[in-house]
Amino acid sequence: NIKYAFYRTHYVNNDDKQVKIDNLYKQKEVYISSANEYEIKEFWRVSASYDFLWNTLDADVYGFVKPDRISQFLSVATALNLDRFKVQASALATFIHDRIKGQEAPADKHVLSPAVFMNGYPLRNKDFSIRAFYKQSFRMPTFNDLYYADMGNSKLSPERVTQYNIGLLYDHTSNRIISAARLSADVYYNRVKDKIVAYPKGQQFRWTMLNLGLVDIRGIDVTGLLTLNPYKDLYFTLRCQYTFQRAIDVTNPADNYYRDQIPYIPRHSGAAVANVQWEGWSLNYSWIYVGERYNQQENIRYNYTQPWYTSDLSLSKDFQLGKVSLRGLIEINNLLSQDYDVILNYPMPKRNYRFTITVEI
Template sequence: MCCLTPAALYSQNGSDSLTRKAYPDSLRHYSIDEVTVYGQNQPSRIIPAQELSGKELQRLNALSVADAVRYFSGVQIKDYGGIGGLKTINIRSMGTQHVGVFFDGIQLGNAQNGQIDLGRFSLDNMESISLYNGQKSAVFQPAKDFASAGSIYMQTRTPRFDRDGKNNHFGVSMKTGSFGTANPSILWEHRFNDRLSSSFNVEYLYTTGRYKFSYTKKNGYDTTEVRRNGDVRALRAEGGLFGLVRNGEWKAKVYFYNSERGYPGASVRQEPGRFRHEDRQWDDNFFVQGSFRKTFSPFYSLLLNGKYAYDYLHYLSDPRLDESTMYVNNHYYQQETYLSAANEFTFFKWWKANLAADFQWNTLDADLVDFVYPQRYSVLTAAATSFEFPRVKVQASLLHTYVHDRTEAVGGSAGDKSEFTPTFVVWYKPWSRPELSFRAFYKRIFRMPTLNDLYYTFIGNKYLNPEYTTQYNLGVTYAKNFDGILRRIDFQADAYYNEVDDKIVAMPTSNQFQWTMINLGRVEIRGIETTVQTNWLFGPVTFNARLNYTYQKAQDVTDRTSEWYGGQIPYIPWHSGSAVLNLGYRGWDLNYSFLYTGERYESVANIPENYARPWYTHDMALSKYIPFKKTALRITAEVNNIFNQQYEVVQCYPMPGTNFKIKINFTL
């Protein structure tokens, strides 16, 4: 069902024609072309999401998903420098492996080390990015969606055609700028008929990855060096089919990513003026996935998902090129098969339930000495229910996880794991007015040790315990529309307490691909998050502001007799925040963004030698939207890190200083 409102017309940004006709009376009449307004049918969110979508996402000075999610509260990004460096996300200090990353509704997997590099996912074809603490507040979803302590959902562009007779949409973009960057992209969307459409997108990225940085010493920065071996050559191709059936829909997607990149490594000077890091990595990532969703009756709905993925990784570290490293020339091959069925039952308008079952099979092959070639079979079943009344909403779920590993070594596999984990969510509105609401949730979940943790040659330990998290959250939301200059305000605040038992912290060594695993035993995390978003209208001028602040105290409480008991865990700042401001005027957009990460420590030993200074960056962008008949052109100029802040997100991995970028987008 489609509704057309004045606000919806305003949001079209001039794309719909408006023709005035003259009439003798005092009333003004307008004849408008027929417009179809598209939007996903979102169930009411008991747990609100932090979301970047549409124009707000386009305005960010961001190249990848990793750059965009920095603007969410409660998030830490581990960034190993430059465009090619590994970029992973940590939500509320619970660890990267506790974050589920979903691509078009199906989780991305990496059974080898459990980490998803968000730097590889471009914003070029991205429609929205959402972050959920706990889990997405929908009952009707696969069992995997219940299985993470926090989740990132990436939704790519879906073809949308108005009734204007056009059956094709084309888009071409080009980005260039500092570091020798060249980033062209092509998009083609086609409509076969009213019930079937397709999309095809190809993007290429090249950058030298070279930039100047100041080398740190004990009392500050001294000499300037050049970051080398950070080049990237990457090709991404996506194709999709989107279909409608009676009371339902289906979609299928194929994804391919190929890259070669250098890893510049840690900036640890061995000789004056020489940082020699020559490690190289080659990747091939391929998956095909599909989903089918249909409502068979007012009582029953079905959701089916399926996926096959193949990942290849080649890592080379050659001491003939860099004498500081050992020789590594390894090849890794991963396969994943995933099947899911979710069944929703609507007993009454206020009572729904879901039964979901997922099966996943993972394999890992490698050319390592004495490698055990592990396979993992995972079966997840979830039962969930929701009760929704005008002023109270309740959701509860129970997830059962069964994991069985097999290896080619006799007695070499870890024991089976079978565990039940619950979640309980409540939402309350104290008055009949909709502006203010309160919420709370409790969730317990665990993650299995990765295949590297258990079986990596000479490092793996098959007796590792799973890592458990327990979350408690209290939150408040206030949202209200206005008719004056201030058009809307959204405010969210959450206070939370998390416990992590048998926590495993992965720390990079001098060879970035190999990690040292440190088991902290127990961590307690206390935090506060706030987000404020406002929209203003001054005649033809629009102004939007988004402010985030996070306070976190994440302490190692493993051993009371330890000298470091109660210390802040590595790389978690006490204070962090961001601001995004946008000013719009007749096709012009001026965007300013600010990121701040406060003081932190590089080790659980909170001593001066491990102290990491606060850092912050300022970015600006100016863009112009130029419509012409049925085509449009957008030109954007960006400057990042305006004040040339010298900083490191991870110790000895310096980030770029001031840099520039030009974008040109043409749509037809």
């Protein structure tokens, strides 16, 4: 795979009550990727991949450092697919080299990130499975995080995560009225060092980026799906999802916000989707809920952000004209026209409509 991208961002602020800004940013990206897989046995495969990424950023800002980054990723993996047991293991080596005009560049980054995934089927029909994984990941701050004026923080550290997960899954399909039933539950624990977070500063373009030294995340994910097929091509599907997540800052016991929930992460959230399909028609209703949050590091009343929920409705129809496939889609978003903020002082649209036609030749 080969990709080239060019991004042009022009930010203008002519507000007389603030410092006037007229900044132009130009970012270029070249990406090359190669992946190979070899089958040792029918149940045993190995793979290797190499990715090369080159980024540059320029701006008409006085004294801009014009960063230049070369990123390389080398990954090796293996998978064993036995009758009642599956295991995958991988290792990702990351190499980052940054250059900055007129300044000392950050030290090169060389990071190895391992991962192991396991899945077992204790029952003969394989409807029920037990899964677990361990994974380490590494995230470099982007040029937007580091260098955009009034937003970037050139001192940001990379984010490092260690994840543990164990879960149960029941997945059943048949040709009867209950054509599909799925229920899953996962318990996870994440340890995040130097977590990268963004704070809005009152304007959509101006955000503050910073690291949270150490974040402890524990959570539960529960999902369910039920599909009914009472008559020929008529299908009713209901999907539900609930998440509990305790994500607390455990950097320094002397901080006022020690063991407080980190900004904008709700402890409770969930969603429900109901869908009806019949002869190319599809009617979809979705409900999303996000619980109470805090918009700053301290969990005090002044920083409290109210929970919100929203409803969306859509109707689509698929058509076939010879070899041409068509889809018409009508959406009504925020059906109840409710006022809510995903982020403080950034009100979301009230009831709004969207019409889409998709053509595939």
